[in-house]
Amino acid sequence: MLSVADACAAILDALPPRPATAAPLAEALGLCLTEPARATVDSPPFDKAMMDGYAVRSADCGGPPVTLTVIEEVPAGAVPTRTVGPGQCVKIMTGAPLPDGADAVIPVELSRRDGDRVTLSPPAPPQPGAAVMARGAAVEVGAELVAAGVPLTPAAIGLLAEHGYDPVPVVPRLRVAVLSTGDEVVPASQTPGPGQIRDANGPLLAAALAAAGATPVPLGLVGDDRAALTAKVREGLAADVLLLSGGVSMGDYDLVPGVLADCGVRQVFHKVNVKPGKPLWFGVHDGDGRPTAVFGLPGNPVSSLTGFELFVRPALRRLAGRSSRTPRRLRARLTEAVANRGDRPLYRPVRLTPTPEGLAAEPVRWAGSGDLHGAAGANGAALIPGASHLAAGETVKAFRWAGCE
Amino acid sequence: MLSVADACAAILDALPPRPATAAPLAEALGLCLTEPARATVDSPPFDKAMMDGYAVRSADCGGPPVTLTVIEEVPAGAVPTRTVGPGQCVKIMTGAPLPDGADAVIPVELSRRDGDRVTLSPPAPPQPGAAVMARGAAVEVGAELVAAGVPLTPAAIGLLAEHGYDPVPVVPRLRVAVLSTGDEVVPASQTPGPGQIRDANGPLLAAALAAAGATPVPLGLVGDDRAALTAKVREGLAADVLLLSGGVSMGDYDLVPGVLADCGVRQVFHKVNVKPGKPLWFGVHDGDGRPTAVFGLPGNPVSSLTGFELFVRPALRRLAGRSSRTPRRLRARLTEAVANRGDRPLYRPVRLTPTPEGLAAEPVRWAGSGDLHGAAGANGAALIPGASHLAAGETVKAFRWAGCE
Missing domain, CATH: 2.170.190.11 (Molybdopterin biosynthesis moea protein, domain 3.)
Structure with missing residues (x-):
């Protein structure tokens, strides 16, 4: 089974950055320039x-x-x-x-x-x-103002305005379709019948996408029906990325991989050695040289969130033209002992808090991949290697989730 | 002259949280519940x-x-x-x-x-x-799901969906009008004439507002003309907050305080003991019990950005119903010596980087409040007390700017 690192590498290898467009400066927050911007005037232009x-x-x-x-x-x-x-x-x-x-x-x-x-x-x-x-004290004409491949901050937006960059050459904001699958799932506004649950993944993933700077395109829910699923998948393939949740494990009713193949989505991998989130599916649809990345995320909500953070966010960075492949690695100290009895690496929900001695990682009460209540009390995850028992005070790799402070 | 802390306290005292509304869950990322949400079902609802x-x-x-x-x-x-x-x-x-x-x-x-x-x-x-x-392993019916006064994260959005909260009772997203003033300022799309510069503050503040979770309402530019300024201010008073930049220092052409008074905006304070950003003006317009907060930010772009971070962001938090008044205090170690020869506390642009030993603060090359190029290379500020010289390795209070990683 693929490791997390190999799965990430396979995703990045499969996805070229999306091409540049000219966007209004007012809509460019968080987007990346496709070429460096240079000073068009001395700043200030006079003493x-x-x-x-x-x-x-x-x-x-x-x-x-x-x-x-x-x-x-x-x-x-x-x-x-x-x-x-x-x-x-x-x-x-x-x-x-x-x-x-x-x-x-x-x-x-x-x-x-x-x-x-x-x-x-x-x-x-x-x-x-x-x-x-003095004239030119901040920057002289011709000097680099803002590098390519770095998300534009408010100060960078102001600086580009000062030098007349409007519109700006950027990778446009990514559009990401979100589709929840499964006969057991009903919308949030509906009361579940026996054996049913409300759809948490659709709203969760749409919010995570917005927090990560993409535009979610909600496609709603589809049951375990091949024709309906096929129609929704075709609709989703018009986006830059399609996220499905549910329907990717081993069950007889898991139609997703078959339907994706029928729609011309080439499987890159299925399953990653990770907990939660093992059944993750990834493929690419090559629509007229405009590839769409397709992720099949597991149906349990914390599995879906983990898959989003570990695999979808790097894909979004690559597609959006960011020069660095992954977020800055964080290290944090556990405030309590944590055991991982399984053999897969565990990305365990934790509450990350800055302290004068660096980040602290507090393991929240958490009942596993179906426990979104526990995860909602966390703001990130700590990596607990397989078959390990870490004591309080030990240092772990940590990851802050999108949209969490 | 008011200290930064006293100015913040005066702002928070003057502003009640905005009233609750029912918003679609899909639009609630980053908003705060006005009452705690409780579990409507056991989760999971069955073994x-x-x-x-x-x-x-x-x-x-x-x-x-x-x-x-x-x-x-x-x-x-x-x-x-x-x-x-x-x-x-x-x-x-x-x-x-x-x-x-x-x-x-x-x-x-x-x-x-x-x-x-x-x-x-x-x-x-x-x-x-x-x-x-097991049924109820994540949460039992009636238990608190999500607290009031805390910005909703993607996981919290998913959790609220699971329990049928759509719409949700929240303070609606704040609408913040942005107006740049001054005869010397032209739009980014225009070539400045002699003595003129392009407007950096308008785009900068709009982007900072979006990064802080508010909706910017750009009102454009207005010259040093009393009638035109009055008309734009009246337009801006329809928003939750009005930000003006420029026109608040001591000059004969600084019309802003007078026009605001004429429009019924009650001055709370003018000038804060801070660098950059001393001329900051703050007042409140009581329109039929629906108060609008009004900030006059200085015209130099880094002064404007500093005023936004120190004073506008706490105001936004208060108005949005956040229970904590200020962002978490950060502490960082300087990578180089920094002097502050002036007597005002200096919020100096720095590049904050996590290290295994805590945050490092690297002072960027910076030529002062007009140097947006220097500030665009930073992602926050370090507080350097007045008339002080801090050595490399000393610890400072640090602040991460909105929209910066």
Whole structure:
């Protein structure tokens, strides 16, 4: 049976990044540039006043207080027209260009105005450059602003706006179809009959996708009916990724692998040596050179969540053009002993909390892969190797789940 | 001048949580319940098979292999109709209810079927409860499922679905209007003239709001024109929060405080003892008992970002009904020495990276509040007290910015 690492490698090998598009900057949060953005202007584009006040020659202000002649007033957005000579100054607003001749700004709070004369009383003589941001101090034209392959943050979005990047060349937000299967499953809004349960996986996976920066496309529920399942799968293959839950274990009623094959989805693997989530199925549909990744996730909700975190998230990163394949590895210290009596590696729900000594991992009360209540009290998982017993204080690999703080 | 802590307290005192609404579960990621949700059913609602296989009496299987008579087949979604007696078993699918009499499931992989007889060869005799999840093992009816005042995670969304909560009682997603002011500012799509710059704050703040789970309502740009500014402010007061950037320092052209007063916005404070971001303005508009929080953020982009993180985010948490007032405090170790020559506390952009010994804070190259390029290389800020010089290795308070990993 495939290891988690080999399964991840097989997924990444099967999936090329999706092609670039031009997206409005306002919709680009979390998307990745497909080429680096470079500065189109010096920033700031001119020596810029950083406070409201008076632009002075610092050499004039060696012994404050000093009284100078105000030769001009320059609001932000306007341009100074005169050169500041000895004994002169210009009234200036935050953000305005510094006039020629001046090399410092003294804040308006430290001034007393009298007609065209002003007395300035800084506590100490201003240094050249005081309250001035020099042209190009932040970045010079041509320098790299934002790297490709890294999700755009709010500051990066602001920076791209400052340099005129709108629209931006990015991999568009991934659309991911979500389909729950099984005759035993009814929608959340319905009261289950005998032997039935409500669908937790559909809402869970849609929320996890949104938290991971993708757009979920809910396809609802389908029972164990070959024709209905086939129709829904074909609908889902229009998305970038199709997630199914349920119907991938060994049972006689597990139609999913057969229907996927009939729809032209090429199986890459079925089953991974992991707990929970062993029956995971992965394949690719090559629709006219536009591949759709297809995951068959197990029906137990914590198995589905684990499969999403371990396998779907790396696939989303790859498809979205992220340069790093996997999230940053975390290490955490167990607050309690944990045993894994089985032979498969266990990704056990834990509550991760930062402490001054690093991350702590507290094992939540958890009754296994059907226990979503336990998992909802966690914010991630700790890897407990097969057939092992870890003591409190031992260090484990840890993973923070999407949408959890 | 107000301290950061006093300013935060004043903001939180002025803002009650917004009232509850009933929202579709599919739109509730990150929102807070206004009352705790309790289990409506035992979970699982019946003793549930956790694998495809044969439901047996464990007492029959003391010396495997054992051959039993298959008296019924129960797919998931169906209900067993017969009681398993000695020497009998029932074929069962993952998720199906366990028949009366049976107390364990043996996986189908370990079976060999011959007509109505099956030979089961588990490696060891099954324990009672093997591959069975007992009714109520995850949660019993009436127990608290999800607390109020905590942002809903994907697992919590799935859990609420399992218990039929759709719609859910939550504080609805906050709508936050964003308005950039100043004659010197032009849109990202336009080429700045002399003395002009493109608007970075509008796109930055809209992205930060989306990253923090609110819905940005972009109002665009307005110049230093009283009538136009008044019209835009009135439009913004329809939102839960209005963010303005620029126009709040001491300059003659800073119209914002006056226009806000004219529009009935009551000033709570103006100016905070912090760097960057000192000129921050905060007030409240009491529109028919539906208060709108109004922030005047400074025009320099890193000042605006700092004001958003320190003051707007706590306000959003309060309005959204979060029970904890502030994000979890982080502590990080500086990788390099940092000086703060000024007397105000400095929130300096840093790159926070988890290490086995806790968080490391690397001070990025940064030229001050106008340097968004430096800030875009950071993912948070470290607090450097006024007039202090911290050596490499010293511990600082740290804050991770919204939308940054």
